[in-house]
Ligand SMILES: Nc1nc2c(ncn2[C@@H]2O[C@H](COP(=O)(O)OP(=O)(O)OP(=O)(O)O)[C@@H](O)[C@H]2O)c(=O)[nH]1
């Protein structure tokens with residue numbers, strides 16, 4: 439079932455259907471709500487995300503329509519994506535439909551958030567160029583034609599920027615300027631390959647070629663859709679056009695501290711994606727499982743240590759060293775097996791249920807761990823006696839190698855998928 443067959447009808451039949459499922463933009467235009475129009479390809483689809491912009495919506499639609507009618511008449515569409523605003527922005531926008539034939543209005547009731555609103559709008563878009571502009575008149579419409587021109591001239595992405603010539607902010611306080619630049623600096627540190635490609639990575643005003651982002655699963659957080667586009671898209675040439683970010687004259691800002699947190703999480707997500715995806719694609723390597731395996735191993739060290747103390751310490755049971763160690767190690771192995779079976783390799787073990795199967799895995803796990811101990815001693819000896827390495831460093835390297843060995847052998851021989859499809 440594709441994203442467009444799982445659609446939900448809006449209350450008013452005039453409103454386009456709201457796509458659900460993955461945030462993936464189709465390469466081919468496949469809007470199902472207007473089958474006759476859907477075969478027509480337009481040059482530009484501009485999404486205007488709104489939340490409580492009832493006082494601005496008429497003005498922005500009128501300004502954008504006037505402008506685009508002079509440049510690409512009947513070759514564009516404006517898509518308002520409203521998140522069921524309490525001020526009924528969607529209803530006000532809907533009342534404009536008869537005056538503005540290029541306008542479409544989407545009312546989302548199941549999802550929230552600026553970035554996903556933009557993508558939902560692009561999913562029903564019929565244009566070859568996709569764009570976004572704020573609905574509060576802070577983005578000057580005139581710039582749009584320059585952005586369009588840049589794409590027509592070969593750019594994959596054209597960004598309206600406050601930080602190139604002709605750009606700026608009107609009356610921002612010192613604190614807001616500081617936060618904005620601070621966020622950019624943080625972005626440059628965490629994700630230079632993405633954030634460093636544009637002067638204004640926080641811009642919410644840009645155009646992008648459909649082919650540059652089609653068929654990619656987008657996964658943005660909160661506000662910063664541009665980061666997602668540069669981070670995941672196939673973006674070659676980028677152009678920037680300066681603009682002055684105007685002050686709001688009506689309506690309220692939705693920016694809160696939450697957006698700053700989401701921004702940092704988004705950067706982290708994009709960054710780890712790069713690495714994880716690289717490892718996964720190049721080596722088909724289950725990196726997440728290895729991380730889990732490592733964490734479970736760490737928990738085993740604590741179990742082993744605690745029990746070893748309880749059994750062997752003169753102040754507690756004062757049992758013999760070897761006996762205590764064997765028991766502590768075995769309990770740690772049981773602990774590790776439990777977590778690996780229920781967490782690290784959950785998807786695999788859930789297909790091989792039953793106590794006899796589980797017992798078999800436990801015995802194999804024990805055997806592999808035992809081989810791991812032997813390997814550990816061999817490597818330790820080689821590094822310490824053979825290469826003269828510091829004993830603790832040698833032990834650390836031995837532990838790292840053996841953890842990897844344990845993981846790999848367990849993956850290949852123990853928690854392996856045995857069913858034949
Ligand atoms: N659909 C939708 N639109 C949103 C949401 N949050 C904000 N918007 C719209 O996105 C645009 C930008 O939001 P603003 O709150 O103006 O953010 P900003 O322009 O960065 O900040 P200000 O300068 O404080 O206005 C506006 O058109 C908002 O109405 C949301 O959750 N859903």
Ligand SMILES: [Mg+2]
Nearest residue numbers: 572574576691
């Ligand atoms: Mg705004």
